[in-house]
Amino acid sequence: xxxxxxxQLDHLTQGELALLTFECMSALSSSEAKWxxxxxxxxxxxxxxxxxxKNNTLRMAMHENFITAQKNAMNIIGQLVKGQTLSFxxxxxxxxxxxxLQLENDRKFFSLYQTLEMMYEESAxxxxxxxxxxxxxxxxxxxxxxxxxxxxxxxxxxxYKQLRPEEKVVCAVNDFYHATxxxxxxxxxxxxxxxxxxxxxxxxxxxxxxxxxxxxxxALFERLRSGIQLAHPIDAAIxxxxxxxxxxxxxxxxxxxxxxxxxxxxxELAMQLLTQLAIIEQASRVPIGYELVLASxxxxxxxxxxNRTLHLEGGIPLDQCPSITNNTPVTVSVYHxxxxxxxxxxxxxxNKCQVHLMEVF
Amino acid sequence: MKLGLVxxxxxxxxxxxxxxxKAMEHIGLTxxxxxxxxxxxxxxxxxxxxxxxxxxACQVWENISPNKILSIKGRTLIxxxxxxxxxxxxxxxxxxxxxxxxxxxxxxxxxxxLIEESVDLHQLxxxxxxxxxxxxxxxSMTQTYFQLNRQKPQLIQSMLLATSAIPVVxxxxxxxxxxxxxxxxxxxxxxxxxxxIGCNPIIVIPLxxxxxxxxxxxxxxxxxxxxxxNSLGHIVSGTLQFNRxxxxxxxxxxxxxxxxxxxxxxxxxxxxxxxxxxxxxxAYNEQAFQKIHTKNTLEFQKGISNLQNKIQGGYRK
Numbered sequence: 001x002x003x004x005x006x007x008q009l010d011h012l013t014q015g016e017l018a019l020l021t022f023e024c025m026s027a028l029s030s031s032e033a034k035w036x037x038x039x040x041x042x043x044x045x046x047x048x049x050x051x052x053x054k055n056n057t058l059r060m061a062m063h064e065n066f067i068t069a070q071k072n073a074m075n076i077i078g079q080l081v082k083g084q085t086l087s088f089x090x091x092x093x094x095x096x097x098x099x100x101l102q103l104e105n106d107r108k109f110f111s112l113y114q115t116l117e118m119m120y121e122e123s124a125x126x127x128x129x130x131x132x133x134x135x136x137x138x139x140x141x142x143x144x145x146x147x148x149x150x151x152x153x154x155x156x157x158x159x160y161k162q163l164r165p166e167e168k169v170v171c172a173v174n175d176f177y178h179a180t181x182x183x184x185x186x187x188x189x190x191x192x193x194x195x196x197x198x199x200x201x202x203x204x205x206x207x208x209x210x211x212x213x214x215x216x217x218x219a220l221f222e223r224l225r226s227g228i229q230l231a232h233p234i235d236a237a238i239x240x241x242x243x244x245x246x247x248x249x250x251x252x253x254x255x256x257x258x259x260x261x262x263x264x265x266x267x268e269l270a271m272q273l274l275t276q277l278a279i280i281e282q283a284s285r286v287p288i289g290y291e292l293v294l295a296s297x298x299x300x301x302x303x304x305x306x307n308r309t310l311h312l313e314g315g316i317p318l319d320q321c322p323s324i325t326n327n328t329p330v331t332v333s334v335y336h337x338x339x340x341x342x343x344x345x346x347x348x349x350x351n352k353c354q355v356h357l358m359e360v361f
Numbered sequence: 362m363k364l365g366l367v368x369x370x371x372x373x374x375x376x377x378x379x380x381x382x383k384a385m386e387h388i389g390l391t392x393x394x395x396x397x398x399x400x401x402x403x404x405x406x407x408x409x410x411x412x413x414x415x416x417x418a419c420q421v422w423e424n425i426s427p428n429k430i431l432s433i434k435g436r437t438l439i440x441x442x443x444x445x446x447x448x449x450x451x452x453x454x455x456x457x458x459x460x461x462x463x464x465x466x467x468x469x470x471x472x473x474x475l476i477e478e479s480v481d482l483h484q485l486x487x488x489x490x491x492x493x494x495x496x497x498x499x500x501s502m503t504q505t506y507f508q509l510n511r512q513k514p515q516l517i518q519s520m521l522l523a524t525s526a527i528p529v530v531x532x533x534x535x536x537x538x539x540x541x542x543x544x545x546x547x548x549x550x551x552x553x554x555x556x557x558i559g560c561n562p563i564i565v566i567p568l569x570x571x572x573x574x575x576x577x578x579x580x581x582x583x584x585x586x587x588x589x590x591n592s593l594g595h596i597v598s599g600t601l602q603f604n605r606x607x608x609x610x611x612x613x614x615x616x617x618x619x620x621x622x623x624x625x626x627x628x629x630x631x632x633x634x635x636x637x638x639x640x641x642x643x644a645y646n647e648q649a650f651q652k653i654h655t656k657n658t659l660e661f662q663k664g665i666s667n668l669q670n671k672i673q674g675g676y677r678k
Contacts, residue, residue, distance in 0.1 A: 017630075018627070025622040025626060026585035026587065029586070029587065029588060029622050030574075033588035061573045108661060118673070119672050
């Protein structure tokens, strides 16, 4: 039997309080009866009983009964205290029990957690392996399928084989990029090479000419970047123009300046384009800056203090600060460093300002 | 617990005891009685109680009338006192003679018919609960506690008559060659026989408010009195009063007095029982829980261990 049960059964008595109460009530009742007897007796009887000592005996019996009643009352109190102590002991035992169960549950949960972690690590490893294999398989299937369906593929309703060389390169590059989901291995490049050979691009190409023609053909440019999903839209205003155009133009201008007429294998040119597409896609995933927006200030009277904070912590010229604090919500500045933006944010928040920090892509 | 019940003698005041017995029955205490002792009317009430039908016992008192019991009138009583030591009080008794016209004492005939009509003597003769009646042997005047249960019905009747045989008024009752008179002469409240057989606690129902219980005679015994709060009258107005209205009033007094004492104790007992039951239930639940919990914990540990082995085995592969 557990501790809790032993505690209760050992200490509990049944009927003890009832008996004490009975004895107490009986003694009091007897005493009251005797008191009534003394009170209600006639003068002659009183005299007679006083003389023969019976009234005195009655009084003594009354006192004895009172003593019995008081003793029992004390015993009842004692029993109640015992009961109270027992109740506290039970509560304490229950509390201890709950804590023990909680600890046991914690141990079980921990054990379960460890097992699950072990299982998860094992499963994750296997999933990763399976995923990698699946991905490779899918990619290879897509590449094989792509190469097999060459005769059916068209650009502006013209079969690939009948396209101009720059069009062939652009179409092949875009298709390859999609087939590999932008994540190709060196071994996959062979498929692109075979494809280019299938498209009769076995002769070297002059890159300068290629970029020149690409820059003049907007539709072809659109074909090159079609279906490329950017994680965040890249603000063209930051770069002055579309990042891909910028990159291609930079390439074109560089080649033009060098007056480079050097020919390179078509696969090499295709790889340059693929790399540029990958760069643009990757760049869309990384923020280029952090915009700090002052949403609101707590009170008009706090402006001077906030202006000071903007100047000291944010390095904003003092004369520009009022135009910021007077026009909330307002962009305070765009920071390249997250740490720098956070420093000013915390300083403004200490002044109870409402501040938002947003990533800029 | 061996509960004993002592019923004192007191003639017409005995209806009070029936009220107390009714209250005890109401509370559910009568079923715990393991011994009964009575003197005179107390013995008669004890017999009615042990017959087991309290309602019927109450009806005996509710239907009582002086004509049923008292065939000897007060005047006759006074006449009978002539030639006895009480003759000296003759003048004083004359004063009460007019009042005594309506009263009387137990007539042998009346008592016999009352016992025959009301008490199931055959049932008493098979009763297992010790039942004592106090008598006094005449002329030695030594008290005797007759055990009535497990006796022949005729003998029980003789014993009941003997315990009610008021000296002078009735001739002594002969039992097994000896003469006996009313036990009230020596021990009107017969606690001794129940104390002797180990009854504890003992409930005593005296019919006199001035009754003094000498506890020192019964060491280690718990003796509880249920004493009348209102006076039940004296010899003339109480003992010799066999009037149904008075009997009803005394019964009601007895019921009220007993309930006043028993109800708080009973209420306390109910609380204690409730607590005890709760604790028992809690202990039972705890045991059941422990059993299941231990089993579940072992199964859990075994399950987890197996699972970990399987995972580790798979990992090694």
